[in-house]
Amino acid sequence: MRIGNVSGHAGVGASMLQHRQEHHTSAKNKSGMSMASMQAMISADISMDQAKTQDAVRTEMKGKANVLRSEIEQDGNLGGDTQKKRRSTCSHGG
Numbered sequence: 001m002r003i004g005n006v007s008g009h010a011g012v013g014a015s016m017l018q019h020r021q022e023h024h025t026s027a028k029n030k031s032g033m034s035m036a037s038m039q040a041m042i043s044a045d046i047s048m049d050q051a052k053t054q055d056a057v058r059t060e061m062k063g064k065a066n067v068l069r070s071e072i073e074q075d076g077n078l079g080g081d082t083q084k085k086r087r088s089t090c091s092h093g094g
Contacts, residue, residue, distance in 0.1 A: 033041070072082045 068085055068088065072085045075082045075085065
């Protein structure tokens with residue numbers, strides 16, 4: 001009898017494991033994507049957001065540099081001191 005009980009428990013254990021695996025697989029398939037695919041999509045979305053932010057900052061900095069260059073040119077034409085603005089331009093890589 002003990003042998004029957006042991007093999008019976010083993011069958012139940014295997015059956016439960018198979019049920020869990022099927023449940024996990026069906027849960028994965030409900031969304032149509034694996035966890036790895038979902039993580040890759042999230043990572044790509046975050047990367048796109050970062051790239052957009054960096055582009056916006058770059059555009060803003062270019063605009064400020066252009067304004068500063070125009071001010072330096074105007075100040076120079078009017079005989080004003082442009083040294084401080086020129087140092088500012090050089091320190092920002094422009």
